[in-house]
Amino acid sequence: QEVTLRLVSAFPENGIYVQRLLPWIQKVNTEGKGVLQINFLGGPKAIPTFEAGNAVKTGVVDMAMNTGAFYTNVMPEADFLKLTQIPVAEQRKNGAFDAINKVWNEKGNTQYLARMVENQPFHIYTNKKIDKPDLTGQKIRISPVYRDFFQALNASVVTTPPGEVYTALERGVVDGYGWPIGGIFDLNWNEKTKFRVDPGFYDAEVSLTMNLPAYKKLTDAQRNYLQKQLLALEAQNIFWTQYGKEETARQEKAGIQTIKFDAAATKAFYDKAYEVGWAGAAKQSPEVAARFKALFSK
Amino acid sequence: MSAWGIAAWLMLGGSTVLLFIGMPVALTFIAINIIGAWLYMGGEPGLMQLARSSVSSVTAFSLTPIPLFVLMGEILFHTGLALKVIEGVERLIKHVPGRLAVVAVVAGTVFSAISGSTIATTAMLGSLMLPVMLARGYHPTIAAGPIMAIGAVDMLIPPSALTVLLGSLSGISISKLLIGGVVPGVILSIAFVAWIVIRVSISPQLAPIDQDDSAQHRGWARWSLFFGYVLPTLSIFGVVVGALAAGWATPTECAALGAFATMLLALCYRALTVDAVLKALKGTAGISGMILFIILGATTFAQILSFSGASNGLVQFITGQGLSTNMIVVGMMLMLIFLGIFVDQVSMMMITLPIFMPIVQALGIDPIWFGVMFLICMQLGLLLPPHGLLLMTMRGVAPPSVTMGHIFMAVVPYVAMSLILLAAVFWIPAIATWLPQLIG
Amino acid sequence: MIDRISLFYGRFLERLALFGCAILMAMMMLIVVDVALRNLAVRGLPTGLAWSTEISELMLYLITMCVAPWLLRQGQHIRVDIMLQAIPRRLAWHLEWVGDVIGFACCIVIAWFGTQAAWSSYLSGAVNIKTLVTPEWWALAPLPFIFVLLGIEMIFRMIRLQRGERGPRNDAVSAA
Numbered sequence: 001q002e003v004t005l006r007l008v009s010a011f012p013e014n015g016i017y018v019q020r021l022l023p024w025i026q027k028v029n030t031e032g033k034g035v036l037q038i039n040f041l042g043g044p045k046a047i048p049t050f051e052a053g054n055a056v057k058t059g060v061v062d063m064a065m066n067t068g069a070f071y072t073n074v075m076p077e078a079d080f081l082k083l084t085q086i087p088v089a090e091q092r093k094n095g096a097f098d099a100i101n102k103v104w105n106e107k108g109n110t111q112y113l114a115r116m117v118e119n120q121p122f123h124i125y126t127n128k129k130i131d132k133p134d135l136t137g138q139k140i141r142i143s144p145v146y147r148d149f150f151q152a153l154n155a156s157v158v159t160t161p162p163g164e165v166y167t168a169l170e171r172g173v174v175d176g177y178g179w180p181i182g183g184i185f186d187l188n189w190n191e192k193t194k195f196r197v198d199p200g201f202y203d204a205e206v207s208l209t210m211n212l213p214a215y216k217k218l219t220d221a222q223r224n225y226l227q228k229q230l231l232a233l234e235a236q237n238i239f240w241t242q243y244g245k246e247e248t249a250r251q252e253k254a255g256i257q258t259i260k261f262d263a264a265a266t267k268a269f270y271d272k273a274y275e276v277g278w279a280g281a282a283k284q285s286p287e288v289a290a291r292f293k294a295l296f297s298k
Numbered sequence: 299m300s301a302w303g304i305a306a307w308l309m310l311g312g313s314t315v316l317l318f319i320g321m322p323v324a325l326t327f328i329a330i331n332i333i334g335a336w337l338y339m340g341g342e343p344g345l346m347q348l349a350r351s352s353v354s355s356v357t358a359f360s361l362t363p364i365p366l367f368v369l370m371g372e373i374l375f376h377t378g379l380a381l382k383v384i385e386g387v388e389r390l391i392k393h394v395p396g397r398l399a400v401v402a403v404v405a406g407t408v409f410s411a412i413s414g415s416t417i418a419t420t421a422m423l424g425s426l427m428l429p430v431m432l433a434r435g436y437h438p439t440i441a442a443g444p445i446m447a448i449g450a451v452d453m454l455i456p457p458s459a460l461t462v463l464l465g466s467l468s469g470i471s472i473s474k475l476l477i478g479g480v481v482p483g484v485i486l487s488i489a490f491v492a493w494i495v496i497r498v499s500i501s502p503q504l505a506p507i508d509q510d511d512s513a514q515h516r517g518w519a520r521w522s523l524f525f526g527y528v529l530p531t532l533s534i535f536g537v538v539v540g541a542l543a544a545g546w547a548t549p550t551e552c553a554a555l556g557a558f559a560t561m562l563l564a565l566c567y568r569a570l571t572v573d574a575v576l577k578a579l580k581g582t583a584g585i586s587g588m589i590l591f592i593i594l595g596a597t598t599f600a601q602i603l604s605f606s607g608a609s610n611g612l613v614q615f616i617t618g619q620g621l622s623t624n625m626i627v628v629g630m631m632l633m634l635i636f637l638g639i640f641v642d643q644v645s646m647m648m649i650t651l652p653i654f655m656p657i658v659q660a661l662g663i664d665p666i667w668f669g670v671m672f673l674i675c676m677q678l679g680l681l682l683p684p685h686g687l688l689l690m691t692m693r694g695v696a697p698p699s700v701t702m703g704h705i706f707m708a709v710v711p712y713v714a715m716s717l718i719l720l721a722a723v724f725w726i727p728a729i730a731t732w733l734p735q736l737i738g
Numbered sequence: 739m740i741d742r743i744s745l746f747y748g749r750f751l752e753r754l755a756l757f758g759c760a761i762l763m764a765m766m767m768l769i770v771v772d773v774a775l776r777n778l779a780v781r782g783l784p785t786g787l788a789w790s791t792e793i794s795e796l797m798l799y800l801i802t803m804c805v806a807p808w809l810l811r812q813g814q815h816i817r818v819d820i821m822l823q824a825i826p827r828r829l830a831w832h833l834e835w836v837g838d839v840i841g842f843a844c845c846i847v848i849a850w851f852g853t854q855a856a857w858s859s860y861l862s863g864a865v866n867i868k869t870l871v872t873p874e875w876w877a878l879a880p881l882p883f884i885f886v887l888l889g890i891e892m893i894f895r896m897i898r899l900q901r902g903e904r905g906p907r908n909d910a911v912s913a914a
């Protein structure tokens with residue numbers, strides 16, 4: 001028989017994540033006639049961004065495209081996924097994927113289906129040049145993902161909605177912001193950005209999740225079909241490596257200079273990001289953090 | 299009928315029925331939300347989700363300027379600063395036909411730059427200036443008209459609580475919308491003054507030349523109140539814009555700076571009594587609490603409408619009719635003007651934006667241009683008989699000698715001017731978009 | 739008897755609204771202090787309050803909650819009464835009843851499911867992780883509480899309707 005799953009996105013519909021998702025949904029629906037169909041209900045205009053995780057947990061929707069930082073209210077462990085240093089294909093092999101699902105099942109009533117964005121490290125973008133990994137005296141716009149890290153670098157942090165970042169940069173309300181390697185052109189932030197700090201750190205995580213009872217209710221045929229399509233989706237993640245390269249080149253062309261540190265400072269910067277990240281994780285959920293750290297790290 | 303058709307009828311039709319049997323607007327949305335959540339979000343979990351989404355709808359930093367902008371106007375009103383500003387303006391304007399009406403428009407424009415609440419501005423001018431004009435033999439229509447009209451312009455000129463709400467609900471940049479209202483607002487102010495002068499020149503009996511008791515104020519006495527009160531009050535506007543330009547604060551945070559600066563100014567004049575602050579806070583709580591409670595119901599309403607598939611269905615239906623973009627824009631504006639006759643500004647936004655904004659995006663319409671026209675339509679709605687908010691406000695503060703008939707008649711030329719402005723912005727988008735592009 | 743209870747209840751709602759006013763004042767000050775600290779960099783003081791945004795938006799929600807029942811008592815929740823004024827007064831009075839009953843039912847439903855949402859969040863130990871880490875149910879609990887208050891006020895509102903003349907009320911029809 002055929003089942004129709006209702007999917008929402010925690011990200012806006014005009015963004016690249018939804019644009020990557022829609023063709024996949026179309027493929028699923030074309031090839032899955034009589035087996036499984038996905039009905040895309042919409043982005044934040046259908047469910048508030050920070051409610052998408054809960055909607056999956058309670059079964060208000062069947063599936064969501066979401067990132068962990070948006071559903072820490074379901075389980076704090078959700079945000080740990082940004083700390084993975086190995087590809088999802090390897091996570092499926094080394095047991096990380098199962099470990100994630102054990103927690104997601106128990107705490108979130110949720111099945112973790114597939115990771116559809118990889119190799120999208122976060123960077124510090126700023127208009128004030130720095131020569132060492134220290135943001136003292138800089139006002140940086142943050143999101144929860146890297147708040148701890150930026151504070152550890154002595155930044156004074158500012159929270160503003162994405163729509164105000166351009167004005168905030170233009171007027172100097174903020175000196176910089178954190179963002180993945182891709183996407184700063186979407187809101188024209190490139191016009192008001194002078195420097196990008198390399199290396200990047202963490203990995204922007206965007207995944208598909210599913211209500212656990214709804215997942216269990218699928219017949220074997222339906223579940224196998226879904227699994228086949230999910231693996232096909234993950235197999236396309238090579239796209240993001242290419243996208244990251246293109247965005248880097250585009251930034252360079254737009255006149256954004258790269259700030260690099262010497263090898264020792266670079267390593268210290270990178271290690272500190274993960275050290276702070278895992279320390280924050282351990283504060284929220286020490287056991288799971290320890291288990292995940294062993295499986296996520298290189 | 300298609301599934302989305304049923305959902306659309308149920309939710310849009312249902313809320314319209316409840317609205318017209320006189321249920322409070324906020325409860326109307328909540329009632330339909332309950333039915334919608336039950337039907338489309340899976341029963342009990344859906345209703346729990348409804349409660350959670352309702353909380354998150356007003357837990358939004360972008361909405362904080364709404365009470366803060368209203369507070370600015372209320373402080374101006376309750377501390378008596380407004381009275382001094384009017385006097386200051388009055389001493390400067392001399393030998394003009396319909397002098398006091400012109401004073402009302404100019405003082406109202408000054409208030410607009412400080413007050414984020416049309417009702418505060420209209421009530422201020424209505425209670426302070428209308429009795430004076432009537433006592434000096436002004437015809438009720440020439441006395442009441444400019445006050446209501448300039449009260450409505452308050453909504454176009456920043457700060458403006460309704461503009462913040464429009465930006466927040468539509469996803470259009472709030473700061474650009476606020477700036478976009480400046481040019482149309484100032485155009486209207488100038489047009490109002492011109493109209494009063496022409497009208498009174500033709501029929502001088504409408505506004506007898508007053509004894510002009512300000513004639514005694516010469517030299518410094520003429521300017522003292524201007525420098526003592528009008529300029530300092532206008533400087534609040536400077537503080538807000540300055541804090542933004544200097545990079546001290548984000549646009550949202552500037553609202554708090556503005557409210558704080560207004561209080562500080564009142565304190566400097568020793569006008570900031572506990573009683574005045576309390577009255578201002580209560581007045582603010584009344585207006586903004588009402589708006590925010592509607593937002594609580596209406597944001598979730600839009601989400602469920604989208605969730606049910608009704609939004610997408612309607613948008614595809616409308617954009618699939620083969621109409622030109624301009625025709626669709628005109629249709630949307632006509633619908634807004636029509637709605638403005640019956641319902642308040644907040645409900646206007648709530649009812650239309652979930653459908654209008656996806657259309658605006660789908661057709662690639664300039665959101666600032668569209669947003670400013672939306673503002674002008676709402677501004678019109680404030681003035682349209684029989685239900686316009688400012689007509690009611692005027693009724694509330696005017697002496698009994700001013701009839702509802704006077705009030706309706708008084709507002710007609712200003713409604714006409716607003717309509718002309720709307721048409722002008724439609725044909726010449728630069729009126730709306732030039733300044734936001736310049737300042738960003 | 740009922741009048742006395744209603745009177746006391748009205749005073750309670752006003753106190754609650756005044757509390758809302760105090761929060762409004764505090765919200766303004768909080769944002770101002772955050773901006774000041776960020777730009778003045780006073781020695782010995784933090785450079786900005788990282789939690790000011792999340793606390794001010796929570797304050798905005800609490801203002802909405804504290805004021806809503808008082809506004810209902812005052813008849814200040816705007817509505818569209820153009821039809822009520824146009825139809826026979828007695829019919830309008832009956833429609834007021836229909837509206838009140840539906841409104842009362844809504845308050846009960848939201849209060850019930852709001853409680854469920856807060857309770858299940860409490861049981862699962864959900865926390866909001868921002869600059870501050872707070873239990874999620876803190877934010878969810880005020881909503882059902884206020885809707886209980888709104889429901890009680892709805893009862894007083896219906897009593898007033900029953901006792902009053904057979905016609906539409908004089909509630910607010912607009913504001914901003």
Ligand code: NA
Nearest residue numbers: 410452455457
């Ligand atoms: Na204004």
Ligand code: NA
Nearest residue numbers: 414452453458
């Ligand atoms: Na205004």
